[in-house]
Amino acid sequence: MTNAPSVPEIKAQELLDQYDCLLIDAYGVLIHRDGPIQHAAAFIDALNAQNKPYVILTNDASRSAQSASDNLKSKGFSIEPEHVITSGSLVVPYFQENNLQGAKCYVFGPQKSHDLVTQAGGIVIDPKEDDEVDVVIAMDDAGFDFLTMIEDVLSAVFRRLDAGHKVQFLVPNPDLIYQKNEREVGLTAGSIALIIEEALHVRYYDEAPTFLKLGKPHHYIYEQALKKTKTRNMAMIGDQIRTDILGANKFGIASILVATGLTQLRSGHVPEEQRPDFLLHSLAL
The missing domain is CATH 3.40.50.1000 (HAD superfamily/HAD-like)
Known part of the structure; x- marks a missing residue:
């Protein structure tokens, strides 16, 4: 130290x-x-x-x-x-390098985040409508109802994993907080990933998947x-x-x-x- x-x-x-x-x-x-x-x-x-x-x-x-x-x-x-x-732009080369074009994705973030995943070749789906997810991507903390989206994604991912399928987890921005201004801080996508990882660990213990961090x-x-x-x-x-x-x-x-x-x-x-x-x-x- x-x-x-x-x-x-x-x-x-x-x-x-x-x-x-x-x-x-x-x-x-x-x-x-x-x-x-x-x-x-x-x-x-x-x-x-x-x-x-x-x-x-x-x-x-x-x-x-x-x-x-x-x-x-x-x-x-x-x-x-x-x-x-x-x-966020790193999603494009990552998808190319790992042959993820056509993968179905749950995306945390606003429309601009969805557009980046689409540009990378991913297919953005709604966790309320489609359980067949391949990749969960925590892109940003804005653009969605925080609690509802986390609960919907967790529920769908649990069903997917319980059925024996693999799901990848990706967080381009692993920051937990950021400086809004001189007096305030805010949460970032890394905090979303942390919540989901903890929930996965509760259900799957040491076999729980974790987020790959790009940033x-x-x-x-x-x-x-x-x-x-x-x-x-x-x-x-x-x-x-x-x-x-x-x-x-x-x-x-x-x-x-x-x-x-x-x-x-x-x-x-x-x-x-x-x-x-x-x-x-x-x-x-």
């Missing part, structure tokens, strides 16, 4: 000087739900002006790269889709970033030690914790694997 205050500080300009590419989280680093974080838009403008390679690496599973780009542009950021990897801190999203950037001299700038920082450390790249988001390392101890390489108090250049 390592004492958090011993983490060294770094300035935004030093990041540009030291690393070939920057991986940047969106929520808590660039934006809150209420809008842009101070200095964030100017930081992105500087990256663009210097032709500095960067990727917005976000666990937002409700958006494609194009949709995320459009959303960020609406908030004042000049970020093109080629600079974005969302955890940070797991390797799959970092591997996609590496394919895009073609360099390991990258730094991940994020606001959560359990996703952004842990993922970067496990993947072997620099980890930078910002002070504008969810995790505040004011006191106490942090496990070594979750310890950031640097603390960044502001994106101001």
Whole structure:
């Protein structure tokens, strides 16, 4: 265990000087739900002006790269889709790699999440109307009646598994909570997956299936970033030690914790694997 205050500080300009590419989280680093974080838009403008390679690496599973780009542009950021990897967009290569085209899917999330699964080749079905599910995908926390959807999916999945069929479980965004604004937090799809996993464990004990996680801190999203950037001299700038920082450390790249988001390392101890390489108090250049 390592004492958090011993983490060294770094300035935004030093990041540009030291690393070939920057991986940047969106929520808590660039934006809150209420809008842009101070200095964030100017930081992105500087990256663009210097032709500095960067990727917005976000666990937002409700958006494609194009949709995320459009959303960020609406908030004042000049970020093109080629600079974005969302955890939701990872469903497409995952379905291709695992021959899941044509799989019947229960999808937690709004219509945009359904569209991503359809783009990947999945067939979105209603748990009230069709028990023959192949894949359960927790994409997002919005766009459905929370309790009703969880109960309907669990009931249908229990019937499917009890009949001897296999069901895969997928969560692109394994985050449990996120920063809505300076005063509020919200639940994310990772919390939905956690509820379902606990229910499956109650019924099936050690034989209970679990969710495969695609987003940070797991390797799959970092591997996609590496394919895009073609360099390991990258730094991940994020606001959560359990996703952004842990993922970067496990993947072997620099980890930078910002002070504008969810995790505040004011006191106490942090496990070594979750310890950031640097603390960044502001994106101001």
